[in-house]
Amino acid sequence: MVKIFLSHASEDKALLVRPLAHKLKSFGLQVWYDEFSLRAGDSLRRSIDDGLSKCSAGIVVLSPSFFSKEWPQRELDALYSAEVSGRSHIIPVWHEIDEQGVASYSPLLADRFAIFSSEGVKSVAEKIASQFNIPPKRSGSDLAEIIEGYLLLDDYSGDILFKMCQQRFMEMNAYKKAYIKFLGELTAGLSDDDLDDFPEDISTKIDLFLSRLKAILNIPDDVYLIADEPIGEQYIDSYLEDIGHWSSGTLSKKESEKLVMDLDTYEYDEYYILLNIPNFSISLEQRAILERIIIEFGCAFKEGYETVEKLCTQLRKIDQQPKKSKEKVTTNGAPL
Numbered sequence: 001m002v003k004i005f006l007s008h009a010s011e012d013k014a015l016l017v018r019p020l021a022h023k024l025k026s027f028g029l030q031v032w033y034d035e036f037s038l039r040a041g042d043s044l045r046r047s048i049d050d051g052l053s054k055c056s057a058g059i060v061v062l063s064p065s066f067f068s069k070e071w072p073q074r075e076l077d078a079l080y081s082a083e084v085s086g087r088s089h090i091i092p093v094w095h096e097i098d099e100q101g102v103a104s105y106s107p108l109l110a111d112r113f114a115i116f117s118s119e120g121v122k123s124v125a126e127k128i129a130s131q132f133n134i135p136p137k138r139s140g141s142d143l144a145e146i147i148e149g150y151l152l153l154d155d156y157s158g159d160i161l162f163k164m165c166q167q168r169f170m171e172m173n174a175y176k177k178a179y180i181k182f183l184g185e186l187t188a189g190l191s192d193d194d195l196d197d198f199p200e201d202i203s204t205k206i207d208l209f210l211s212r213l214k215a216i217l218n219i220p221d222d223v224y225l226i227a228d229e230p231i232g233e234q235y236i237d238s239y240l241e242d243i244g245h246w247s248s249g250t251l252s253k254k255e256s257e258k259l260v261m262d263l264d265t266y267e268y269d270e271y272y273i274l275l276n277i278p279n280f281s282i283s284l285e286q287r288a289i290l291e292r293i294i295i296e297f298g299c300a301f302k303e304g305y306e307t308v309e310k311l312c313t314q315l316r317k318i319d320q321q322p323k324k325s326k327e328k329v330t331t332n333g334a335p336l
Helices: 010-026 046-056 070-084 099-105 119-130 140-151 155-189 192-196 202-214 235-248 253-263 269-276 282-298 306-320
Strands: 003-007 029-031 057-062 088-095
Touching: 003 010, 003 070, 010 029, 010 057, 010 119, 010 253, 029 099, 057 070, 057 306, 070 088, 088 155, 088 269, 140 202, 140 269, 140 282, 140 306, 155 202, 235 253, 235 282, 253 269, 269 282
Parallel strands: 003 029, 003 057, 057 088
Antiparallel strands: none
């Protein structure tokens, strides 16, 4: 699995970094990003070191704020070292800065191929994702058969589909609830200084607990799952009602789009919950079609499921396309 470290200044988080991290995740890339990867109580230094050591690439958001901070530049130094050793490579994103501005801080960075944030978050994420060959774990035909199986369900069987979606949603919420409860018990009595830098044995206990919890709840490894706050009990019924309407195809298109967006925003793997297809098991091309299938499926009761069937045909056509090799580039963007 491709793992990316996202280095940035906190001032750039709201407008660029946070939406970029979400979009990269939706494209099937595993992103080390503080809001995703730092659990309550984690050691910041140790967690960042771990993320840097395991990354396949480093996305560096270069901006005036980035160059004014010491910590992001330390991350950049670590990424340089990883690149020199061949373990990783750096992809710069220029944000509210031009070539002259970058060159005034680092002539080497100014000479590199870069992506510009002014192109928009989606375009930036697509250009980054296109540099990685992420092979799917299932063929388009296999995915189409799963979807077509749902289309064969009658009204009674459709209730079974809802129950399966409900179970997966509740299992993911139970995972998050159990984590928060376990963390509270584990950190009871610790001082603020202790919480600033967790002892390594406590971090190990957390990792072991989460691994066992996934096994107990039968959550596959390829599911996108973050150990963070669960959806509150007061909102559960509303989500389950929407999932029920989705499974029967009785949402409006806007409601179906909103359900997908809400699940994604709260870090719940919508592909797994609604289709039983984990986020990290599919390719970029498959993901784009599956997102459309989810939206169309949720509002298809009145208009029929022809659009979903056509999208299943598109999934199968992906298998017939010749495999494209990724063209490697030098640091200044020229082909090798």
